[in-house]
Amino acid sequence: MTTALITHADCLNHVTPTGHPERVARLEHVLHALEPLDLRRVTAPLAADDDLLRIHPAGYIADIRDARPEEGFTQIDGDTFLSPGSVDAAFRAAGAVVRAVDMVLGGEVQNAFCAIRPPGHHAERETAMGFCLFGNAALAAKHALDHHGLRRVAVVDFDVHHGNGTQDLLWDEARALLITSQQMPLWPGSGRPDEDGAHGQIVNIPLAPGTGGAEMRAAYTAQAFPRLRAFKPELIIISAGFDAHQDDPLANLNWSTADFTWLTAELCTLAQELCQGRIVSTLEGGYDLNALAAASRAHVQELIKAAT
């Protein structure tokens, strides 16, 4: 079995204003870092509207399409911009996770990493925000549940920011366990432990500024892994943001690249124990280019190790 790398050149055509942290160079660095690795390279399709309708209403999808500028930028919120290439990039990003779920559940590959942008975990049902247009991780979960008929999926979000969008999209979804760790306090401000979903199936793990690898490992070991074991997911989806890295400029956690290796390896071991190793991982944040490259490479190397 192999690991799929799913991406599309359109994701490099989502341009943001000069100085914006969520920039084209991020994905270029990730792809460059993954170049030497033994991966099955897959071109991301455009998501179909029928896919996106699992998480966003038709009017919202139409609004995103209509916001595409002929040139320059459309600003959607304080820090979310569309360039002429952004709509196609967003549809490729969503299409990537759908394809990843199809490939992993179809037994074509053991696991998959979607190297995509824009990221997704801040996009709520009817609100684009925080660099995100479509809720990619929640879409992967819904596609696995509704299209493939799985009964239980888990989403693990280790981006340093709270996955408020994924939480919003999966709030009522009893078939999806969401475990999300985030620095608190930090934008967007949500992610307290009492935000636990309509069925108690959301686990928020706030981490104080300065939290390093040892505390992170203890928190995941105590709060995340037992919930995953108890829930027995048939697929694990990872919102893989690398901005908890100690070098990241947007936040103040102190994880090292080795901590991302450890966390990925633990999730692979759990996936092996619980769901035949099935993992779909999708890129979220990570804004120091070198740290992003190193940590995403470490993450994918563990996926590859688990697939062989």
Ligand SMILES: [Zn+2]
């Ligand atoms: Zn983030």
